[in-house]
Structure formats: structure tokens, C-alpha cells
Amino acid sequence: MTEEKKEAKVVFERPHALLPVVTNYCPGCAHGIVQRLVAETLDELDVEGRTVGIAPVGCSVMAYDFYGCDMIEAAHGRAPAVATAVKRVHPGNVVFAYQGDGDLASIGMAETVHAATRGENITIIFINNAIYGMTGGQMAPTSLPNQVTQTSPYGRDVATAGYPVRVCELLSSLDGVAYLERVTVDTPKNVRKAKRAIKKAFQTQVEGRGYSLVEVVSTCPTNWGMTPQDAFGWMRENMLPYYPLGVYKDVVADGFANAAEAAAARSAACPIAHPEAMTEGGAR
Amino acid sequence: MSRELQIVLAGFGGQGVLFAGKVMAYAGLIENRELSWLPSYGPEMRGGTANCSVTLSDEPIGSPLVTTPDVLVAMNQPSFDKFIDVVREGGVVIADTDMVPELKEREGVKVVGVPATSLAEEAGLKGLGNIVLLGKLWAETQFCERATVDAAIEKCVPPRKAALIDKNKQAISLGIEA
């Protein structure tokens, strides 16, 4: 055999910001994909060394062991409050929270809405799979009408259980928000789109433009009782019509430098919000 | 008995009983004495009754809540009625007779009526009836050096209302002479 010198070419590797550990996610779970996209982003923006991540309570509760950056485990739903404080203490840090639907839109809704309206310069990665995964498949704030779960065994009855929360739509009305996008990760194309959204959200933070959130419509093969492929099919069929993909807010695309400028334009007619424009004697 | 003076100042919210008490407390502070000032608080502040306990002493003060005052300053009838019976034997009650129409005498207690609200108003010191009463309180008890009262007023009037310092001092003199 002739010795041919062939340089090994690396075509795929673990992002540096993802530690070489075994995760606790079920086979076919999309958490692994999204987590990787976040880690790739930290690598590409070269911010791992100044990033602090906040893990939630839910299936990704152990995320503090998976990411290479400094990590904090928060109480259920409180990740935005924890992230707020970390960012206030170290404004130069990149701070993100990784949360599921129960954590973000149920028990932590107050923290979510208020961190957003304060315009905290943080990034939230939100996994919406319409179910409580870790506790074994109970109804989530984003479970669809008539969706069967352990605690909606006859299907979610909107007459008694109310309607699902559309998080991006809800947050899009808040002035502190700079960037909101809903994506999914069912196909390579959509994974690439999701990656672009996540990277843009982190860039929004790095550039100091305001609060950013990416909602990833996802699946739970285990608790939905489906194969991963069928789960994505069910998701496309039922979730995407309820939770349409797309950009829900992008102050930069709207022609503003940041959320504050967009907010100022929106409140232009309110004198007290614009003391600089007040005539002399008009200030109170 | 150690030189300890326990005072309750009471009236409607907005009459300035807490402020008058604060001037006394600062007088104690200026003279390096032990003192405490404890206000009533909460919904009472919203136009209801307000009162504060002030203690001036040469010894560390136990309970700052005055339950048996040596001196009662009453700026309305409900406060007068509420506290008159707990004033210590040998104590003094100073009441604004404009606001306390029904003065009640009590044996062993000196009740002094001063039409503080109208006195202040006539002297162009509207709203300083509380300080007129404080002047009278000083005249009755000499709770500190005379000059200290003025110094305490200078401490208590916030800078943005500095124009009121002289008026407050005038009100003190008015009360002393009343």
C-alpha cells in the first residue's frame, strides 16, 4: 500500500460551548438540536467566556451540565428574574435563559412578561412542545384545544381549561422587546432557519438592542406517544396552524436602532414620555 | 426621677403633628440626648388621625411607644378625647382650641388651650398651628435650650422649602408668647 498523505478534514464537530457529556433527553427529542444551535452560536459569536446561561425546571433542567459557559439553575419559571439580575450585575455578560412552555408561559408568565416589558437586554430560548415533559405529559399552557394529555384525558376542553397561550403574539405588544421569532426544527432547512434566528437573537443582545426571544415549536415523542417522525408530522399538522412561524417583532427591520427608539416612536403623542420635547413650563 | 419626657402629639393627618414631633426629636439630637420618635402609620396617614410618640431622655429609652405621656399635644377633638385620660399625673395637655372646642379639665393635669390655628392664620402663618403649639409646649416644659428649637427647625425643613424656615421660627415665638 502506498502511503498517501491525507489531511483529515473536520466536517462536523461538537461545538466548544457544548460539554462532552451525555444528555438526559429522550431519543428523538428536539432539545438536543436546539441546544446545539445555541452552543454553535456562542462559538460563532465568540462569547462563551462571557456568557452566563440560566437553566429552567423542566426537561432541560440539567442544561447547566451540558453547556460549557457558566450556568445557573433557576427555580421553576424564575429564569427571567435570575437573568435580569445577572445582566444588571455584569452588563458586559451575555445572558440567556433556556425555558420550556410550562416554565415560561405558566408558572413564570409574570417573570416573562415583566422582563420583556422592562426591555432586559437578555435572550430567551423558548421550547414550545405543548406538554409538560419532565413530569410525564400533563397539559401545558400551550396544549392545543382537544389535545389529550395526562391531565386532559378527554382532550383540552377550552370551555373549562381555556385557550393556549401564543407567546410571540402576546409579547409582541410590549415596548421593551427588540426581536421575536417563532421557528421549528423539523427539517434541515428549518434547522438552518432556527439557527439564524437564534444567532440573530444573541446578536440583538450583544448589540444592546433590547429583549430577544426565539420560540421553537417542538415535539415530545415520548409523551405524545409517537415516533419522532410522526411527532413532527403531528406538529406540522396541528401546531403550526395554531402557532404560525415567522418574525413577530424586529425593531431593526422596522427601522429603529433598538427597542427604546421603537418604543419612543410609538409613544410620540404622550408628553410625559417625552420630557425633552416638552415646552418650558410643561414639565411636571 | 431621671430627666425623661414622654410626649404624644396627635391630630388629623396633614396638620403636621409628625413634623412637630420631628422638630422635638432633632432638638434632642442636637443636644446629644437619647431620643425616639415613633409615628402612627398606614391608612391613618390618609386624612385620618395621626399621632406620634416622642421621648427625650438622659438614659437609654425603653419602649418608644408612649402610653402614658407627660405631655399631650392635641390638634383635634378625637385625639384630645382619646389621650386625655392617659396623661400622667402632673402632666400637661396643650390643645388647639380652634380644633378642640370641648376642653375637659382633669385633676392633676394642666390643660392649656391655645387657638393655634387662628393665631397662625392671623399672623400670616397659615398652616403652622402645629408649630405654634410646639412653641407653647416649649414654654411649658423647656424641653431643650431655646436656641436649639430654631436649630432643629433648620434641620427639619427640607431644602426645597427653605423659605419656610423663618415662618416656622416666627410660629415658635408666637406660641411661646401665646
Place this chain on the structure above:
Amino acid sequence: MKGNEALAESAMRAGCRFFFGYPITPQTELAAYMSKRMPKVGGTYLQAESEVAAINMVYGAAAAGARVMTSSSSPGVSLKGEGVSYMAGADLPGVIINIQRGGPGLGGIQPSQSDYWQATRALGHGDFHIPVYAPSTVQEMADLAYGAFDVADKYRTPVMILGDGMLGQMMEPVVLPEPVDPATLPEKPWATTGHAHQRPHNVINSLYLTADELEKLNVERYERYAVIEREEQRAETYLTEDADVVVVAFGAASRVARSAVNAARERGVKAGLLRPVTLWPFPVVALEATIPTAKVYLSVEMNMGQMVDDVRLAVNGRAPVDFYGRTGGVIPTPDEVLERICALSEKVGE
């Protein structure tokens, strides 16, 4: 200076630059003072959306290595229980102020000591303690708040200052402690500040799914608690050297009790006062010193009888332990306490 303001100013002088709170009577002056002063020193005052959010912001700021504080009053402190438990579990330092009011439920807004049990026994779920300080003067509000940050950092634990509406609202002269520059405080190598690729990643966490591992950590934490119990007990004794009747009282109630003890002495009754400054750890050493002369103990509290449990545990049957308290925001008068002291003195004198 008002007690609430003294506490706030003193915390800032201890190097606290982060305050997260939510309005509630009777602690509001403290938050108002912080909102006024923090921006002047480059600090952060943030009015959170709830007490729950506030304590979790404390958790975050502590994780990021800052000296941080929150304050509330009884109903709000119940909401903070969650975060305090997480702080204890993650070994995070921070200072929590409770300016107590009457309870249960919404209760009232008048001064009370109804949260003694909560503070010393069960501020949150789980197996933990936190040091609890009980000031009785405005000066002590300032001094204890200042020292609380050192204790919190030293033992990596949340620390509580348990005041009440009377101490918070009253004005007394106060000498404020020397300001500390936060930049000069010792580094916290465990904090999540970004590793800058200079060290392995730091993790702040209270989740341990392996029972053995969690047990080991809890046992280690209790070893630290044992050191706190040994080193940090604090109490003041007043006229206890020859006391037959030892009154035990903390905070505002101790002010009343002190007046009553003075009055009792004037009547020839050998009364003394033991005033716990730390409620946890309870000052058993100081109490032990009163055992030789004490014929009876009287716990005086502004509740239905909570600290009296700790007095009984410490006395351990060696003398009778009596209780006198007023509840719902009523402050006992010195005369009421005096009457009880005299009655006890007669009883044990027989």
C-alpha cells in the same frame, strides 16, 4: 433617621449595590430610600413584578457575585420563601429584611413578631437554616444590616434581619458605619461571571438527583451551621447577674421588657432581661449563664408565643417558663409586663 432608612443606608455602606423589592407596608421607606440613593452610587434599584421575582433576582445577583438585598413585610416574605430555599440549596449569600406586621393572611400593618417561627424554622421548604438577626434600636438596625453581609459571604448563606413596623418607622439617633468600596471586597471564585476560558465553568445549582449526593451536601451544610451556632450567637443581658425573674424578649418587645424590668427593680423585684440578638442561632450560651439565679423565665413577644419554644428548649425543664404576649399588631405596655413579672416573682418567692 428612621429604622428603615438606617437599614438601607447601612446596607449600601456594606457594599450592597443591588436592591430588588416590591412595595408593602411597613417596609416601604426602605425601598424608597434605595430608589433614591442607588442611582447616585452607580447601583441598581429595581422594583420587581412581585416578591417572588424580587427574591429570584436576589438569587441571580448573588450568583453573579454581588452583595445584594431585598426587603419586605410578612405577607411578602412568605412569597420569598421559595427563593430563600433555593439560595440556601445553592449556597448563595444575600440579605433579606422582614419588617414584620400582624398576620396570618393579609393580617394588619401594625408592628408584630408573628414571623419568628417562619424565620427560624421554616422560611422555605427543605432542610436548612439561615442566620436571623433581631435589632431592637435604630442603631442596631444599621449595625446588624452592615454585619449581615459579612456573615452571608463568610458562610455563603442567606441572612435575615427580622425587624418590625415599630423599629422600621421610628426615628432615633444613629452613627452609621464606614462605607466599604464594593471593588475592595474579596473575590468570589465560585460566582457565575463568565469563565473567560480561564477556568472550568461555574454552576450555581440546588438540584441533586442522587440521594446520597444530596445527603452529603446537606450534612456538609449542617457542619457549617454548627460553626455558625458556635461562633455567631449574640445576645445582650441586662441586670441578669442576680435575676430571679429572667425576661426573654427580642426586637421591639425587648424595649418594652426593658422598661418593665427597670420598673420591677424599682419595686425591689430582681428582674433581668436576656435579649437575643441572633434568633437563629438562639443564644443558648447567654441563657445558660442566667440559669444559676433564675427562678422563672418569662418570654415576652408580640405574638401568641413562638420564641418561648426556644426558651423552653434551652431551659430544658430546669425552671418554669412563662409567656406573655400581645398579637395582631398590639404592642404590649411596660405596665402589663411589669404586672406579670411581679406576679411571677411572688409565685416563685413563696
